[in-house]
Amino acid sequence: MRPQSMLFTIYGEYVRHYGSEIWVGSLTALMGEFGLTEQAVRAAISRMLRQGWLESRKVGNRSYYSMSPRGKRRLDEAAARIYKQETDVWDGKWRIASYNIPEKDRGIRDQLRKELAWLGFGMLTTSTWISPNDLTDKVRDIVESRGISGYVEIFKADHIAWSKSRQLVQKCWNIDEINAAYAEFIEVYRPSYEKLLTMMQQGDTIPDGYCFVEKSKLVHWYRKFLFIDPDFPEELLPDVWLGKEADQLFHNYYDLLHTGASRFFEQVYEPSPDALPLRNIEHA
Structure with missing residues (x-):
C-alpha cells in the first residue's frame, strides 16, 4: 500500500467533508491504522506538497494540511465517478482527442496521456485517443491549464467503418x-x-x-x-x-x-x- 495513494483516499473519503484541512498529528495517527510509519507518511506529504496536491499552513506550532485547488478538483472528479448511480444515455458519438506535441515537450505529452487515461479515454493510436463519453470540457480544462491548445484537437464524430462499436472498444481497452x-x-x-x-x-x-x-x-x-x-x-x-x-x-x-x-x-x-x-x- 503506497502512503501517497492512501492519503488521497483519506482526504477524499473523510477530510474533504470536514473542512478539507487536518492536523498532521491526526493524519499520521489515521495512517498508522494501516501499519504506515510516521516517517513514511511525512515523506508522502512532502511529495504531495512538491507535486502541488497539498497545501500547508502553521497555526502556532502545529502544521495543518489541506488539498490544493488542483487536488480538490481531482477528488471531486473521483467522487462523482465512484458514487455515480446511473450510466448516462449514449448519444452514439465518439469524442476524439488528437495531439502532436513536440519531442522537446515529451514530459507534458506523457502527462497528457496519463490525464486522458484517467478520464477514461482509450488509445486508438499513439496520439489519438477516443471516448464514448462527453468529456470535452474536462479535456479542455487540462489542455488550457497546461498551455498546449496549439497542439491538441478535439472532435465529436460518428464511427463509419470498419469495426463494430463493441469491437472498437475491444481494440482500445x-x-x-x-x-x-x-x-x-x-x-x-x-x-x-x-x-x-x-x-x-x-x-x-x-x-x-x-x-x-x-x-x-x-x-x-x-x-x-x-x-x-x-x-x-x-x-x-x-x-x-x-x-x-x-x-x-x-x-x-x-x-x-x-x-x-x-x-x-x-x-x-x-x-x-x-x-x-x-x-x-x-x-x-
Whole structure:
C-alpha cells in the first residue's frame, strides 16, 4: 500500500467533508491504522506538497494540511465517478482527442496521456485517443491549464467503418482485464460483506476502528477502477460484464461500514482552531 495513494483516499473519503484541512498529528495517527510509519507518511506529504496536491499552513506550532485547488478538483472528479448511480444515455458519438506535441515537450505529452487515461479515454493510436463519453470540457480544462491548445484537437464524430462499436472498444481497452479485476474484487469482498452483515443482524458490536480501516481499504481498492474502467454506455458493454455486480457490492458494504468509520475518524480528527465546528460542516 503506497502512503501517497492512501492519503488521497483519506482526504477524499473523510477530510474533504470536514473542512478539507487536518492536523498532521491526526493524519499520521489515521495512517498508522494501516501499519504506515510516521516517517513514511511525512515523506508522502512532502511529495504531495512538491507535486502541488497539498497545501500547508502553521497555526502556532502545529502544521495543518489541506488539498490544493488542483487536488480538490481531482477528488471531486473521483467522487462523482465512484458514487455515480446511473450510466448516462449514449448519444452514439465518439469524442476524439488528437495531439502532436513536440519531442522537446515529451514530459507534458506523457502527462497528457496519463490525464486522458484517467478520464477514461482509450488509445486508438499513439496520439489519438477516443471516448464514448462527453468529456470535452474536462479535456479542455487540462489542455488550457497546461498551455498546449496549439497542439491538441478535439472532435465529436460518428464511427463509419470498419469495426463494430463493441469491437472498437475491444481494440482500445482491455475489457477482459477490467472484467478480471472486477471478479477479483467480488471474490475478496463478498465474503467480508456477508460476514459483517450477518454479525450486524445478530446484534454483534463492530469496533469503529475496524469499520474505518475496512471502509478505507474498500474505497482504496475500488478507486483503482477509475484508472481502468471508463464507464462504458450499456450499448458497448460485453454480454458478460461484472462491473454492475461489483458496484452494487461496493455500495452495500460501504453503507454497512460508513457510520462506524465516520465515528472513528471524528475521534482522531483535529481541525485547526479557526475551523468551523463539525456540526456546521456538510457531510457527504
